[in-house]
Amino acid sequence: MNPLKISITGVRGVVGETLTPHLVVQFAQAFGSYIGGGRVFVCNDARHSAAMVRSAALSGLLSTGCEPVDFGVCPTPGMQFALIGSRASGGIAISAGHNPEDWNALRFIRGDGMYFNSQEGDALLDVFHAGNFTKTAWDEFKKVHIKRDPFGAHLKKIRSVFDSDRIKKRKFHIAVDTCNGACSEAAPRLLESLGCKVTVIHDQPGSPFPHDPEPTRRNMQTLCAVVKAAGCDAGFMFDTAGDRLGVVTDRGEALFEEHLLPLCVMLQMQETPGTVVTNLSTTRAVDDAARAAGAQVIRTPIGQAYVAEAAFKNRAVIAGEGSGGIILPAVQNNNDSLAAMAFLLHHLARRRVKISTLADKTPRYEMRKHKAAMDFTRIYSSMQNARQAAAREFPDTRIVLDDGVKLEWRDAWLHLRPSNTESVIRIIAEARTAACAENLLQAGINLIS
Amino acid sequence: MKPVQTLKISISGVRGVVGDSLTPDLLVRFAQSFGTYMGPRTVVIGRDTRTSGEMVKHAVLGGLISSGCKVVDLDIVPVPTVQFMVRNLRAAGGIAITASHNPAQWNALKFIRGDGCFLNHYQARELIDIYHQGEYRTVPGRQMCEPRRNARAVTLHANAIIEKIGKLPARGKKLVAVVDSVNGAGSVMAAPFLESLGCKVVTINSKPDGIFPRPPEPLPQNLTDLCHAVRRHNADIGFAQDADADRLAVVSEKGLPIGEDFTLALAVDFVLSREKGTVVVNLATSHVIDDIVKRRKCRLLKSKIGEINVTELMMHENAVIGGEGNGGVIYPAVNMGRDSFTGMALILHLLAQSARPVSQIVARMPRYAMHKAAVPCPQELVVEVMDRLAREVSGKNVDRTDGLKIQTPKGWILMRASNTEPILRVVAEAGDPESAAALNAGFREKVESLIRSAAAR
Numbered sequence: 001m002n003p004l005k006i007s008i009t010g011v012r013g014v015v016g017e018t019l020t021p022h023l024v025v026q027f028a029q030a031f032g033s034y035i036g037g038g039r040v041f042v043c044n045d046a047r048h049s050a051a052m053v054r055s056a057a058l059s060g061l062l063s064t065g066c067e068p069v070d071f072g073v074c075p076t077p078g079m080q081f082a083l084i085g086s087r088a089s090g091g092i093a094i095s096a097g098h099n100p101e102d103w104n105a106l107r108f109i110r111g112d113g114m115y116f117n118s119q120e121g122d123a124l125l126d127v128f129h130a131g132n133f134t135k136t137a138w139d140e141f142k143k144v145h146i147k148r149d150p151f152g153a154h155l156k157k158i159r160s161v162f163d164s165d166r167i168k169k170r171k172f173h174i175a176v177d178t179c180n181g182a183c184s185e186a187a188p189r190l191l192e193s194l195g196c197k198v199t200v201i202h203d204q205p206g207s208p209f210p211h212d213p214e215p216t217r218r219n220m221q222t223l224c225a226v227v228k229a230a231g232c233d234a235g236f237m238f239d240t241a242g243d244r245l246g247v248v249t250d251r252g253e254a255l256f257e258e259h260l261l262p263l264c265v266m267l268q269m270q271e272t273p274g275t276v277v278t279n280l281s282t283t284r285a286v287d288d289a290a291r292a293a294g295a296q297v298i299r300t301p302i303g304q305a306y307v308a309e310a311a312f313k314n315r316a317v318i319a320g321e322g323s324g325g326i327i328l329p330a331v332q333n334n335n336d337s338l339a340a341m342a343f344l345l346h347h348l349a350r351r352r353v354k355i356s357t358l359a360d361k362t363p364r365y366e367m368r369k370h371k372a373a374m375d376f377t378r379i380y381s382s383m384q385n386a387r388q389a390a391a392r393e394f395p396d397t398r399i400v401l402d403d404g405v406k407l408e409w410r411d412a413w414l415h416l417r418p419s420n421t422e423s424v425i426r427i428i429a430e431a432r433t434a435a436c437a438e439n440l441l442q443a444g445i446n447l448i449s
Numbered sequence: 450m451k452p453v454q455t456l457k458i459s460i461s462g463v464r465g466v467v468g469d470s471l472t473p474d475l476l477v478r479f480a481q482s483f484g485t486y487m488g489p490r491t492v493v494i495g496r497d498t499r500t501s502g503e504m505v506k507h508a509v510l511g512g513l514i515s516s517g518c519k520v521v522d523l524d525i526v527p528v529p530t531v532q533f534m535v536r537n538l539r540a541a542g543g544i545a546i547t548a549s550h551n552p553a554q555w556n557a558l559k560f561i562r563g564d565g566c567f568l569n570h571y572q573a574r575e576l577i578d579i580y581h582q583g584e585y586r587t588v589p590g591r592q593m594c595e596p597r598r599n600a601r602a603v604t605l606h607a608n609a610i611i612e613k614i615g616k617l618p619a620r621g622k623k624l625v626a627v628v629d630s631v632n633g634a635g636s637v638m639a640a641p642f643l644e645s646l647g648c649k650v651v652t653i654n655s656k657p658d659g660i661f662p663r664p665p666e667p668l669p670q671n672l673t674d675l676c677h678a679v680r681r682h683n684a685d686i687g688f689a690q691d692a693d694a695d696r697l698a699v700v701s702e703k704g705l706p707i708g709e710d711f712t713l714a715l716a717v718d719f720v721l722s723r724e725k726g727t728v729v730v731n732l733a734t735s736h737v738i739d740d741i742v743k744r745r746k747c748r749l750l751k752s753k754i755g756e757i758n759v760t761e762l763m764m765h766e767n768a769v770i771g772g773e774g775n776g777g778v779i780y781p782a783v784n785m786g787r788d789s790f791t792g793m794a795l796i797l798h799l800l801a802q803s804a805r806p807v808s809q810i811v812a813r814m815p816r817y818a819m820h821k822a823a824v825p826c827p828q829e830l831v832v833e834v835m836d837r838l839a840r841e842v843s844g845k846n847v848d849r850t851d852g853l854k855i856q857t858p859k860g861w862i863l864m865r866a867s868n869t870e871p872i873l874r875v876v877a878e879a880g881d882p883e884s885a886a887a888l889n890a891g892f893r894e895k896v897e898s899l900i901r902s903a904a905a906r
Binding site for chain 2 (some may be wrong): 017022028056060143144
């Protein structure tokens with residue numbers, strides 16, 4: 001296990017082990033030097049280590065002549081939205097999103113609210129490695145500003161994009177699990193302003209995480225029970241950053257995270273069709289949902305930055321990843337769990353249907369996942385071997401090498417790729433039937449052994 | 450020529466020029482070292498008004514929090530307030546962010562232990578050792594704590610001084626004091642403190658923005674604004690602080706600086722008039738203190754140079770007052786460190802109980818003059834030269850506590866090796882400037898010939 005990952009998603013690690021205040025300071029100095037000063041927005045989720053990471057980041061930013069604006073506990077998409085149209089030069093989101101509690105991360109955001117793309121990330125790393133940071137003279141230091149109501153404008157935008165009046169009329173009863181994270185205040189506030197009755201669990205920022213913050217079915221068990229017991233219309237779970245959304249239907253069943261994007265694409269296509277962007281590892285159900293409206297699907301490497309950038313370039317109407325990250329460009333070109341929740345309520349309200357009915361109608365495949373843990377030093381050589389083995393054993397198959405190795409058939413695919421966040425190779429297989437998916441997964445495991 | 454050294458890691462802390470050597474990652478590591486030294490307990494931090502203060506503070510916060518410290522952030526406060534709050538909150542220690550009397554482009558960390566004193570020489574060495582080892586205590590992220598702001602520190606400190614020393618007597622006309630806080634940390638406390646003590650206060654240079662309108666060291670030549678203000682407002686006294694408000698200089702009602710030595714002299718005279726007890730000063734302090742203490746029939750002890758050496762001897766000997774001749778008044782009933790506010794309170798009380806103005810009180814005290822000079826001396830000859838000089842002078846007039854101090858019928862001479870340069874510093878004090886200069890010159894000649902003969906062998 002290598003608990004520090006420097007990648008396109010930023011720098012993340014286990015606090016105290018690899019993510020030290022010293023490293024944070026240097027990355028903040030690199031960021032401040034790279035963007036050349038100006039206002040920098042800083043937000044954090046509710047992890048205890050934010051106190052350390054925020055201070056170190058503020059110090060690094062000040063030392064390079066930046067003027068930090070501290071958003072405090074704020075969903076990352078809330079801060080990203082505030083950047084749009086501001087004169088700030090960029091932002092740093094302090095949040096390890098779906099990672100466990102002892103992790104934290106710096107994620108670097110441009111002045112337009114979007115994550116650094118790969119070229120920008122590389123350039124930042126060059127500044128970091130060169131270590132030759134801008135040093136402000138003593139009489140040119142700026143002060144730290146505190147941002148009041150950091151996500152108010154974001155919530156207002158969401159209410160204006162979706163049919164708030166219809167949603168209000170339905171008086172939904174919604175259960176919410178914010179995992180004691182950055183959405184603990186924002187999610188209930190948004191729902192209440194949309195006339196919903198809200199039942200909240202785990203909304204105490206600063207308290208220990210009740211479960212891993214990744215919105216997977218396993219982590220939504222409590223929320224399912226709450227939805228069932230209280231007879232809610234739906235349940236929503238947020239990761240600690242507010243990037244990713246998990247959904248529980250009115251029947252109290254957690255939606256498999258891979259099924260959320262196809263559901264949203266299906267709804268979007270029925271209202272305003274257009275280009276869809278997703279990553280290579282996301283279910284082919286997305287293509288089926290888009291095809292129904294004759295829309296194009298563009299696939300990118302894995303990572304929000306790639307997806308968001310392609311969505312922006314191709315003027316997509318919706319984009320996202322199988323992990324629960326949904327981009328609705330009508331609000332902003334970033335993963336936005338709060339916007340995604342309002343989007344679903346908008347469709348529930350307009351169509352007067354239950355969310356379980358919509359979920360049932362979503363095209364579905366069987367997907368199987370496996371994590372092959374191995375020493376970090378072996379990962380890339382194993383990937384090399386897997387590429388050669390794939391070409392040898394599946395000579396007539398379409399093979400995509402943009403991110404790991406992906407083999408594609410007409411109604412099935414197999415993807416092997418090194419994780420961005422853990423020392424594992426992820427193997428994902430998808431097919432029409434469970435048996436077929438299991439077989440493919442096994443074939444994938446064989447490719448690396 | 451040697452390059453100008455802009456970073457100084459020493460027993461008095463870590464000091465450097467911002468935008469040059471004092472980088473946030475250096476500061477983070479030092480804060481981690483201190484956090485490692487203190488353990489996961491309460492640590493109090495405060496800063497002066499320097500423009501780099503917020504950058505330094507956040508680096509310190511990051512380092513302390515990562516070692517599991519529970520940080521109480523006082524933000525802009527005088528250094529003596531940080532020392533006071535460490536004791537008040539029963540904290541494990543504190544960090545004062547200030548370069549004291551250095552110019553505005555400097556900043557520094559000063560490390561305070563649980564009893565409110567700065568680290569002594571071996572404690573500082575242990576801290577620096579942790580820094581150099583680079584192995585810091587870390588706690589898991591979930592055990593890290595948000596810093597707590599405490600906005601009451603200045604009030605608590607002011608109240609404690611007034612409680613220990615008392616308000617000024619209410620009879621008659623209120624004393625008028627002008628305070629020059631050099632736009633430093635004293636700005637946030639001077640006016641409310643002196644008003645509640647019972648003065649009329651005029652403040653100058655009291656905008657806590659860290660842009661120093663004069664050199665921050667309260668030397669007589671830096672106090673022209675204050676002298677004018679004292680005259681213009683017809684004030685009874687003028688007070689000048691340095692940027693972190695530990696040192697205090699006094700201007701008389703005539704608008705003339707009385708000299709830094711007399712700050713401590715006035716405070717000692719007042720304290721001994723109220724209670725008899727031991728007084729501690731360092732070896733380089735003017736003998737005006739010796740005379741005052743003798744007149745009050747009390748005991749005077751002399752320590753090595755360095756604030757912590759004075760305070761440790763004071764604690765050991767249960768002294769009632771002590772300090773340094775540079776305007777550092779230490780009154781242990783309030784604070785175990787130099788505290789300009791305590792100094793002001795003591796001197797104002799002296800003024801209130803005396804029928805005379807400051808200039809006359811000072812005129813009635815004995816006068817001495819100091820002369821300072823340096824002799825170049827290779828590092829390897831320092832010990833030999835000191836030893837031979839000590840042998841040449843007769844026994845009981847020699848004091849080897851710190852360097853070499855010699856008492857002569859005309860005055861005293863102190864010679865110490867510099868920590869930073871290959872020189873011997875020679876200070877002589879005598880009854881008037883000419884005698885002090887002559888004393889110094891005569892001694893220097895002896896030293897120079899000794900160095901020559903030692904180098905020849």
